[in-house]
Amino acid sequence: MQMNHKIRADILSILRDAIRVLEEKDSYSLRQLSDHSIHNASIFQDSHSISIAVVIYALSKIIDRMARIEPQVIEALKWAKDKLEQNDIPGYEAELTSLVRLISDFDSRMGKYTHQVISEARIKKGSRIYEHGISLAQTAKLLGTTQWELMRYIGQTTIADGFNDKPSMRQRLDFTRGLFR
Amino acid sequence: MSSIVFDAGPIISLTLNNLLHILPELKLRYNGDFYITREVYRELIEQPLGTKKYKFEAMQILPYIASGTLKIVEHDGVKAVAAGLEHSANRAFSAERNHIRIVHPADMEVVAAALHLSSEAVVFDERTTRTLIEDPIALKNHLARKLHTDVIMDEDKVKDISKQIGHLKVIRSFELVALAFELGFLDKFIAPGEEIYVTGLKSKLLEGALWSIKLSGCSVSQEEIEETLSLLGDKLL
Numbered sequence: 001m002q003m004n005h006k007i008r009a010d011i012l013s014i015l016r017d018a019i020r021v022l023e024e025k026d027s028y029s030l031r032q033l034s035d036h037s038i039h040n041a042s043i044f045q046d047s048h049s050i051s052i053a054v055v056i057y058a059l060s061k062i063i064d065r066m067a068r069i070e071p072q073v074i075e076a077l078k079w080a081k082d083k084l085e086q087n088d089i090p091g092y093e094a095e096l097t098s099l100v101r102l103i104s105d106f107d108s109r110m111g112k113y114t115h116q117v118i119s120e121a122r123i124k125k126g127s128r129i130y131e132h133g134i135s136l137a138q139t140a141k142l143l144g145t146t147q148w149e150l151m152r153y154i155g156q157t158t159i160a161d162g163f164n165d166k167p168s169m170r171q172r173l174d175f176t177r178g179l180f181r
Numbered sequence: 182m183s184s185i186v187f188d189a190g191p192i193i194s195l196t197l198n199n200l201l202h203i204l205p206e207l208k209l210r211y212n213g214d215f216y217i218t219r220e221v222y223r224e225l226i227e228q229p230l231g232t233k234k235y236k237f238e239a240m241q242i243l244p245y246i247a248s249g250t251l252k253i254v255e256h257d258g259v260k261a262v263a264a265g266l267e268h269s270a271n272r273a274f275s276a277e278r279n280h281i282r283i284v285h286p287a288d289m290e291v292v293a294a295a296l297h298l299s300s301e302a303v304v305f306d307e308r309t310t311r312t313l314i315e316d317p318i319a320l321k322n323h324l325a326r327k328l329h330t331d332v333i334m335d336e337d338k339v340k341d342i343s344k345q346i347g348h349l350k351v352i353r354s355f356e357l358v359a360l361a362f363e364l365g366f367l368d369k370f371i372a373p374g375e376e377i378y379v380t381g382l383k384s385k386l387l388e389g390a391l392w393s394i395k396l397s398g399c400s401v402s403q404e405e406i407e408e409t410l411s412l413l414g415d416k417l418l
Contacts, residue, residue: 006277039328039329039330042281042327042328043276043277043279043281043328043330044277044279045281045282130307130309131327132324132327132328133281133283133309133320133323133324133327133328134281134282134283134309135283135284135285135288135307135309135310136190136307136309136398137189137224137284137285137287137288137307138282138283138284138285138288138309140285141285146224146228146229146232146235147189147190147193147224147307148193148229148234148235148238149234150398151190151193151194151197151306151397151398151399152197152397152398153398154398155395155396155397155398155399156396160308160395160398160399160400160401161400161401161402161403166315166316167315169405169408169409169412170408170412172352172353172356173356173359173360173409173412175302175350175352175356176352176356176357176359176360177360177363179185179211179301179302179352180207180210180211180360180364181210
C-alpha cells in the first residue's frame with residue numbers, strides 16, 4: 001500500500017496540529033486544518049486527503065455542538081499519526097476508520113436518523129473541491145455523496161457563481177428564446 | 182429531429198423549486214425532444230430511491246420520464262465517445278506533476294449524447310463542464326487561482342477538446358426559468374386577487390424564481406440575475 005510522499009507529509013502535519021488544537025477545543029483552527037488538505041484532495045483526488053479533511057471537519061463540528069471531545073478520539077488520532085509515521089498505511093487507514101465509527105456513534109447517541117456529522121462534513125468538503133474547479137458529478141463521486149446534497153448546499157454560498165462571462169447574459173437569453181420560438 | 186440534452190443538475194434545480202411543470206410546456210413550443218443519459222437517470226431516480234432523502238423528489242421526476250417529456254438516450258456509441266472526451270479532459274490540466282481529473286464520465290456522457298444527436302443545446306447548471314465547453318482558458322485560470330499553484334494546460338488536448346465540443350451551446354435551468362416566465366408558464370403562481378395584498382407581483386415572482394434557482398445550486402452570479410431582471414423588465418408590467 002503506497003501513499004504519495006507529499007500527501008503523507010501534509011497529513012502528518014495536519015494530524016500533529018489537530019491533536020494539539022483538539023486538546024484546546026479550538027474548532028476554528030480544526031476547520032482551517034481541514035481546509036489545508038482540500039488543496040491536495042482537489043489535485044490528487046486521493047482517498048487519504050479526502051478522508052482526513054472530512055474527519056477533521058467532523059471533529060470541529062462535534063466540538064461546536066458538545067464543547068468537549070471524548071478522550072478516545074484524541075487517542076485514535078495519536079494512533080493514526082503513529083501508524084503514518086511508521087509508514088504503516090493499512091494501519092493508518094484502520095485508525096481513521098475507527099475514528100469515523102466513533103463519530104458515527106456520537107451521531108447515533110444524539111438520536112439522528114442519518115450519520116449527520118460525517119455526511120455534513122462530506123458535503124462541506126465537497127463544496128470546497130467543487131469551488132476549486134472540479135465538476136459536481138466528479139466531486140460527488142469523490143466524497144461519496146450526491147449531486148442533490150451538493151447542489152442544495154452550494155446554492156446557499158457564493159461558490160455557485162460562475163467564473164466565465166462569455167457568452168453574455170443577453171446572448172444566453174437570446175439563444176434560449178431562439179430555441180423555443 | 183432537434184434535441185436538447187439535460188445534465189442532472191438542471192432537473193434537480195427545477196425539482197427543488199417545484200418548477201418541473203415548465204418542461205412539458207417548453208417542450209410543446211420546442212420542435213424536438215428533451216433527453217437525459219442513463220447516468221443522469223441513475224442520479225435523478227435510482228440513487229435517491231435507495232435512500233430516505235430525495236426519494237420524494239425522484240418520484241416527482243419519474244412521471245416526466247414515463248410520459249416521454251424526458252427521453253433516455255440509449256446508444257452504445259455514446260459511451261465510447263464519452264470515454265475519449267473524458268480521457269482528454271482529465272489530462273488537459275495538471276498541477277504538481279499530476280493530471281487533474283476535472284470531470285466525471287457522466288458529464289462527458291451528456292456531452293457525447295449531444296454530439297451523437299447533433300443537439301441544439303446542452304443544459305448544465307454546474308460550471309466546470311460548462312466552462313470547459315465555453316472557455317477552457319477561464320477554467321485553467323480558475324484552477325490556478327484556487328489551487329494557489331501553477332496549472333499547466335496541455336494546449337493540444339484543449340484544442341482537440343474544443344474542436345470536438347466547443348461548438349455546443351450551453352444553457353442553464355436559469356435561462357429556462359427566465360424564458361418560462363416570459364412565456365407565462367409561471368403565471369400559475371399568481372392567483373386573482375393577490376394584488377390586493379402584494380404589489381408588483383410579477384416582478385416578485387420573477388426575482389423569486391431566479392434567486393431560487395441560484396440558491397438551489399445553479400451556477401449563476403448575482404450580476405447575471407440583476408441583468409436578467411433588467412432585460413425582462415418590460416415583461417413585468
